[in-house]
Amino acid sequence: MNAAPAVEARRLSRHFGAFRAVDAVSFQVPRGEVFGFLGSNGAGKTTTIRMLCGLLAPTSGSAAVAGFDVATQAAEIKRHVGYMSQRFSLYTDLTVEENLRFWGAAYGLHGARAAARRAWALDMADLEAHRRTLTRELPGGLRQRLALGTALLHEPPVVFLDEPTGGVDPAARRRFWDVIEQLSTQGTTVFVTTHSMDEAERCHRLALMHAGRLVALDTPPRLKASFGDGLVVEVRPQRPAAAVLAAVEQAPGVADAALFGDALHVVLTTPEAAARVREALAGCGEDGAELRAASPTLEDVFVRTIATARTGNKTLGQPA
Amino acid sequence: MIRRTLAVAMKEFMQLRRDWRTALALLGMPTVLLLIYGFALSFDVRHVRLAVVDLDGSRAAREVERAFVRSGFFDLVHRGADSRAIDPLLDSGRAQAALVVPGGFASALAAGRPGSLQFVLDGSDSQMATTVLAYARQIAAAVAPAGEVAPAVAPATPLVWFNPDLASSRFLVPGLVAFILMVTTVIASALAVVREKERGSWESLRATPLVALELLAGKTLPYLVLAAAAAAGSLALAWALFGVPLRGSLLWLALVTLLFLLGGLGWGVFISSIADSQQVAFQAALFSTMLPTLLLSGFIFPISSMPAAIQAITHIVPARYYLAALRGIVLKGTGPEVWGMEMLALGVFAAAVLGVAAVRTMRSL
DSSP states (O other): OSSSOSSEEEEEEETTEEEEEEEEEEEEEEETTTEEEEETSSHHHHHHHHHTTTTTTOSSEEEEEEEEEOOOOOOHHHHHEEESHHHHHHOOOOHHHHHHHHHHHHTTTTTTHHHHHHHHHHTTTTTTGGSBBBGGGGGGHHHHHHHHHHTTOOOOSSSESSSSTTTOOOHHHHHHHHHHHHHHHHEEEEEEEEEEEEHHHHHHHHEEEETEEEEEOOOOOHHTTTTTTTTTTEEOOOTTTTTHHHHHHSSSSSSEEETTTTEEEESSSSGGGGHHHHHHHHHHHHHHOOOOOOOOOOHHHHHHHHHHHHHHHHHSSSSO | OOOHHHHHHHHHHHHHHHHHHHHHHHHHHHEEEEHHHHHHHHOOOEEEEEEEESSOOOOOHHHHHHHHTSSSEEEEEESSSSSSEEEEEEEETSSSSEEEEEETTHHHHHHOOOEEEEEEEESSSHHHHHHHHHHHHHHHHOOOOTEEEEEEOOOOOOOOSOOOOOOHHOOOOOOHHHHHHHHHHHHHHHHHHHHHHHHHHHHHHTSSSSOHHHHHHHHHHHHHHHHHHHHHHHHHEEEEEHHHOOSSSSSHHHHHHHHHHHHHHHHHHHHTOOOSSSHHHHHHHHHHHHHHHHHHHSSSSOOOGGHHHHHHHHOOOOHHHHHHHHHIIIOOOOHHHHHHHHHHHHHHHHHHHHHHHOOOOOOHH
C-alpha cells in the first residue's frame, strides 16, 4: 500500500442555493486512523460525509477517498467505502441473516466470500444467537453493531459512521468502540461523527466543524494543551453548587460556568480572573469555598473555539 | 447485474411475505372489488314498478299483462281500469312505468288490425327509461305480433349509452378488471419505493454499488408477479361469475396484460421519484389512476361521444388501449390485426414511464 491518505478533502464545498452547508473544507486522514468529526447539528458533518461517500456532488473543491475522486469515480467509491447512515436503515422486517444476505449481495458479494463475510459479521456483532431474529426485535446496541457489520461486509478500506451510537446504552457504546479500535489496528480507516466527548477522546484526531467550516483539527491531547494554562478552575462551595452558579457566571472574566455534580466548572478569559471569582463567591457568603485549578475538557476547547469562530464570522460579515 | 437484481427482488419478496396485509391486499383486493362492483355495476334494469290499466278487460289484455310480469323485468304494483290513476302513481314514484291497454284492443286483434298499447314512462332517469322502453317493445312484439307500442315517454331526451340487448356485465367487467389492476399496481409500486425513502434505507441502498436499473427492476419484479396473478384471477373470475368469455388467444391476452401492468408499475415508480412520503405517493397514485381510468378509458362512457378536447386527453390514459384490446380479445376474439395499435401504445407508454422513472432515479442515485 502506498502512503496516500485514505481521505483527502481539498477546499471541498457544497452549497444549497445561498446556504453554504460545507465551505472550503480541507483535511487529510491517513490510513488506519480513527478520525472524529464533531460539530453541532447543521454544522455540515453529514453533508461532508455524503460527498465523501459519492452520494452528493461537491459544488466546488475536490476530495479523494481510498484513492478515488468523489466527483468522477462515484461507482468506485461505493465499492471501496462503507457507510453507516445516521438513521438506522437496515430492514427491520427482515431477520439478521436476511439483512446480511441482502446487503452482501447489494455490495456484489456472492458464494463462499459472501458466506465467510456473513460469518465474520455475525461473530463481530455477537449476533450468532440471533441469526433468525427479526431485526426490529434486537436491542439498540445489537442493531447498531449489525448496521456496522453490514457496512463492512465488502471489507472497505474506509468506513464512514454517522453518529453510530445514537440511542445506545453506555456498555453497548463501549463495546462498539472496541470494535472501532480493532478495525483501526487492522488498517481500516474509520471516519466517525459523534456528540459524545467520551467518544471523541477515543479518536486519534478530531475535526470540529462550525457553520460549514473546519474550525479545529488536532489530536485530543494537543487540542486541550492549546487551551492555555490557568484558565479552568473548579469551585466547590459549601452550599449546593447551583446556589452560586448565577453569581459566578456574572463575575467579570468568566467565559463559561457549568454545574459538574456538586462542583462548578468555570472557564476564565484570563488566569487573573480567578480573583474575580473569589470576590463573587465572597459576595454571596461563600468565603470558604474551595477553588482549584483544573484541566480543560474537550468540551471547553470546542465551546471556546466555536465562540471564537462566531465572533470571527461576525467580523467577516461586517462591511469593510 | 442479474444477481443483484434478483437479490433486490428476493428481499422484496421476503418483506412482502412478512407484510402479509400488503400482499393480501394486492392479490385479494382485485377479486373483492370485482365481486362487489361486478354485481353492483350493471346497466341492466330489473324490478321496474309497473302499473297496469286495463280499459279493455279482455283475455288478450290479460295475456299482455302476464307477459310483462313473466319477463322478470317488471313488478306489478297496481292494477286497475281507470287511466286517471296513472299520473299520481308516476308522480309519487310508486310506479315507474304504466301499461295502458285501450278499449277495443282485443277486437282489433281479432279483426286482424294492429292493436295499440300505450306505455307511459317516468323519464327522469333517461337511461333507465330507454332500457325499459326497449324491453316493453320486445315483450309487446312477442305477445301481439301485430300490435304496436306507442311510447308516451315523459319529456326527456333518451340517451342510448349501450345496446340494451347486450348484457352490460359482459361489457363492463373487462373495464372493471383494467381499472382495478391499474389502481392496485400503481399504488403498490409507488409505495414500495417511497417506503424505503421514509425508512431511510434508500440512503444506504444508494451507498452500495447497486445501480438504478438493478434497484428498480428488482423492486418491481415481485409486484409484477403479484399483479399478473391478480390479473389472471380477476379475468378467471370475470369468466366464471359474469360470463365474460375468452374468444381470442390466451397468449395475446397475457402479453397485452403484461404490457399494461408494466406501464402501471412504471407510473408508480415515477410517482415515487417525485413523492417523499407514503401519504403523498398514495394520493398521487390514486388520483392519477382512479378518475382517468374510470372516466376517460371508455370503461363507462364511450370515448367517441366525448368532446374533442377530452378525447385528446384520453390518448394518454393507458387503460384506454388496454380496454380496447381486452374487449377485442375476450368478447370478439379479434387478433392483433385489430388492436395492434393499442398494443403498441401500451408498449410505448410502459417504455416511456419506465425510462423516465429510471432516469429520474439514476439522477438521484
